[in-house]
Amino acid sequence: MTYTHSVDDVRCGLEAHDYLPDDGLATAIFLALELQRPLLLEGEPGVGKTEVAKTLARWTGGDLLRLQCYEGIDVTQAVYEWDYSRQLLHLRTAEATGRATGVDADELESELYSERFLVKRPLLQAIAYGQPPAPVLLIDEIDRADDEFEAFLLEVLSEYAITVPELGRFHADVPPIVVITSNRTRDVHDALKRRCLYHWVDHPDFDREVAIISRRTDGVSDAIIDQVASAVAQFRQLGLYKPPGVAESIDWASSLGRLGAAALDVETAEATIGAVLKYREDQQRVREYGLAKLLEADSNV
Amino acid sequence: MVEVDATHLDRIVAGFAAALRTAGLDVPVGSVVTFRQALGVVGLAAWHPVYWAGRATLVHRPEDTALFDDTFAAYWHDQLRPDVAMEMSEHELTMALDTGDDEAATPDDAEGTQEVDLVLRWSPTEVLRHKDFSLFTLEELVEAQTLMRQLKLATSVRPSRRQRRARHERGRLDIRHTVQRALRTEGEPLIRASTVQSEQPRRLILLIDVSGSMEPYARALLRFAHAAVVSRRRVEAFALGTRLTRITRELSSRDPDDAFAAATGAVEDWSGGTRLGPVLREFNDEWGVRGMARGAVVVVLSDGWDRGDPAVLAEQMQRLARVAHHVVWVNPLKATEGYEPLAAGMAAALPFVDRFIEGHNIASLEALVAAVAA
Numbered sequence: 001m002t003y004t005h006s007v008d009d010v011r012c013g014l015e016a017h018d019y020l021p022d023d024g025l026a027t028a029i030f031l032a033l034e035l036q037r038p039l040l041l042e043g044e045p046g047v048g049k050t051e052v053a054k055t056l057a058r059w060t061g062g063d064l065l066r067l068q069c070y071e072g073i074d075v076t077q078a079v080y081e082w083d084y085s086r087q088l089l090h091l092r093t094a095e096a097t098g099r100a101t102g103v104d105a106d107e108l109e110s111e112l113y114s115e116r117f118l119v120k121r122p123l124l125q126a127i128a129y130g131q132p133p134a135p136v137l138l139i140d141e142i143d144r145a146d147d148e149f150e151a152f153l154l155e156v157l158s159e160y161a162i163t164v165p166e167l168g169r170f171h172a173d174v175p176p177i178v179v180i181t182s183n184r185t186r187d188v189h190d191a192l193k194r195r196c197l198y199h200w201v202d203h204p205d206f207d208r209e210v211a212i213i214s215r216r217t218d219g220v221s222d223a224i225i226d227q228v229a230s231a232v233a234q235f236r237q238l239g240l241y242k243p244p245g246v247a248e249s250i251d252w253a254s255s256l257g258r259l260g261a262a263a264l265d266v267e268t269a270e271a272t273i274g275a276v277l278k279y280r281e282d283q284q285r286v287r288e289y290g291l292a293k294l295l296e297a298d299s300n301v
Numbered sequence: 302m303v304e305v306d307a308t309h310l311d312r313i314v315a316g317f318a319a320a321l322r323t324a325g326l327d328v329p330v331g332s333v334v335t336f337r338q339a340l341g342v343v344g345l346a347a348w349h350p351v352y353w354a355g356r357a358t359l360v361h362r363p364e365d366t367a368l369f370d371d372t373f374a375a376y377w378h379d380q381l382r383p384d385v386a387m388e389m390s391e392h393e394l395t396m397a398l399d400t401g402d403d404e405a406a407t408p409d410d411a412e413g414t415q416e417v418d419l420v421l422r423w424s425p426t427e428v429l430r431h432k433d434f435s436l437f438t439l440e441e442l443v444e445a446q447t448l449m450r451q452l453k454l455a456t457s458v459r460p461s462r463r464q465r466r467a468r469h470e471r472g473r474l475d476i477r478h479t480v481q482r483a484l485r486t487e488g489e490p491l492i493r494a495s496t497v498q499s500e501q502p503r504r505l506i507l508l509i510d511v512s513g514s515m516e517p518y519a520r521a522l523l524r525f526a527h528a529a530v531v532s533r534r535r536v537e538a539f540a541l542g543t544r545l546t547r548i549t550r551e552l553s554s555r556d557p558d559d560a561f562a563a564a565t566g567a568v569e570d571w572s573g574g575t576r577l578g579p580v581l582r583e584f585n586d587e588w589g590v591r592g593m594a595r596g597a598v599v600v601v602l603s604d605g606w607d608r609g610d611p612a613v614l615a616e617q618m619q620r621l622a623r624v625a626h627h628v629v630w631v632n633p634l635k636a637t638e639g640y641e642p643l644a645a646g647m648a649a650a651l652p653f654v655d656r657f658i659e660g661h662n663i664a665s666l667e668a669l670v671a672a673v674a675a
């Protein structure tokens with residue numbers, strides 16, 4: 001598996017698809033690819049964790065297989081399920097044609113539990129994937145799933161294999177590229193962490209954020225992008241309920257662009273604040289702190 | 302250290318792992334092996350890739366980054382080329398802060414950090430141990446920090462995952478477990494081993510009331526929380542006021558004053574009102590019942606004064622008590638002469654509390670440490 005020869009290849013590959021990683025993230029991705037280990041990304045909402053997997057898929061040309069976790073997720077949504085209604089139909093047909101009795105019964109049973117009635121969910125799809133390029137398996141927001149699911153996942157990711165009792169064992173010929181994300185509402189088990197390469201995704205620094213916004217918006221002036229990046233960096237220091245992520249910076253800059261604003265002054269900020277701060281309390285807090293003060297600091301950047 | 306042979310590299314890697322362990326990080330052998338592999342891939346020509354390879358393989362939570370950085374700077378300083386080493390020593394100056402309990406960080410630092418000064422000045426007077434936090438001067442608070450760090454917090458160990466799984470199986474035997482079991486029969490022994498040895502200290506969660514009535518104590522208790530967060534793994538800290546604020550990350554800075562400033566900065570309603578019931582509900586909904594408090598030791602540090610509906614508080618305490626291993630309530634006013642839990646909130650919460658202890662001075666925090674270990 002060779003997409004890369006160096007950390008720089010990773011950086012360039014992702015940048016070509018509009019994702020701008022910092023050194024730490026680029027190194028972690030590089031190692032995950034080279035060592036064929038899952039990559040565990042933790043960080044606050046909107047820092048670009050999920051986007052890593054999507055970009056990897058675009059870059060490598062592999063299919064993106066996404067498993068969104070939630071409390072109570074189980075094998076039928078994550079791994080596979082038998083298509084009971086089609087099995088039943090098959091059975092009825094067999095009965096009607098008299099095949100259901102006698103010598104054919106055994107054969108019928110094995111037919112019922114053959115791959116054609118198996119509905120593969122993302123984990124099994126990733127493992128049973130036949131040919132290169134390897135798919136990208138995104139296990140999103142693992143912290144929402146429960147302990148048992150995590151334990152199961154650890155087994156799958158250690159072996160890159162899954163056994164379906166009625167069918168046998170699937171083993172990945174082409175190991176998937178695995179990206180696991182967590183908002184850290186709870187800690188992921190140590191054993192799973194040990195299996196993965198780990199990276200804590202931070203908010204980007206000012207320069208990177210400017211670069212990201214430029215890359216992800218059209219026709220927004222450099223001056224406005226600078227102001228947005230600077231204001232957002234300050235918002236993140238205010239202890240808000242939901243500090244804005246990169247997604248919000250991009251949204252804010254785009255709406256300013258659409259409005260044709262020449263600069264970010266208090267009035268325009270006031271009119272567009274909903275694009276960057278989603279909670280009324282947070283908007284209130286920023287107003288109390290003083291929009292003017294926050295925007296003023298911009299000119300000194 | 303641009304070109305080294307494999308055995309030499311092994312030795313360097315093992316030495317680094319040992320240094321991290323001495324510094325207090327949990328470094329499993331498996332991670333060290335992965336680090337060694339990672340070095341094979343990124344090479345040793347520059348410190349940057351070496352550093353990030355270490356971060357990706359040996360650090361598994363952001364709170365450990367500061368410790369890792371300290372140790373990395375001190376250790377690789379000697380291993381890397383002189384021109385690289387120059388870069389590193391700058392790094393070291395900004396990050397190397399020692400705690401009283403590890404000798405690993407910069408043994409050669411003759412400059413002496415503030416922390417070392419602190420340790421030298423500190424004399425463990427009985428007076429300070431028994432003095433009420435509300436009467437502390439700022440200097441005393443700083444000294445107290447050192448005392449608090451010497452409280453070795455250990456929670457009891459939680460049973461292995463296997464036993465817990467067995468309990469879950471009681472009611473429903475579903476296909477997932479069947480698959481899991483099938484998998485396990487062919488699974489590699491490594492997994493089984495790690496499952497069995499998964500005895501871990503329980504997570505410790507500190508919920509600190511930062512409302513006005515708690516102000517003199519909250520300052521001290523926050524420093525206690527800081528000592529806990531930096532000294533052991535699996536600690537979470539939240540501030541309770543009119544809203545809930547998670548402050549674990551803020552408290553993870555090695556420097557107590559930085560941590561204190563970051564935490565109070567993050568808490569918007571520092572020294573404001575309290576809404577214990579609703580805030581506890583928020584904790585339960587967003588974090589606690591969702592997973593964080595499951596099997597954890599939860600310590601509430603509060604005087605229990607609350608204008609809200611006691612029924613809400615009682616209900617939330619009950620939810621919390623159901624998932625937590627142990628709930629400890631620390632009330633600084635408990636030591637007050639003639640105190641009874643008259644505060645309506647306190648009275649409502651008490652039935653769901655496993656241990657109710659005082660928390661007005663360092664001596665009583667020692668009692669807390671004992672309670673947490675139970």
Ligand SMILES: Nc1ncnc2c1ncn2[C@@H]1O[C@H](COP(=O)(O)OP(=O)(O)OP(=O)(O)O)[C@@H](O)[C@H]1O
Pocket residue numbers: 018019020021043044045046047048049050051052181183212216245246247250
């Ligand atoms: N480094 C980056 N380069 C380019 N775009 C980025 C970068 N980081 C974030 N983004 C942008 O931010 C958006 C939000 O990122 P994403 O949805 O991946 O965040 P997340 O960390 O998964 O958040 P959540 O925890 O809420 O799911 C992406 O759609 C992308 O446009």
Ligand SMILES: [Mg+2]
Pocket residue numbers: 049050051140181
């Ligand atoms: Mg996401």
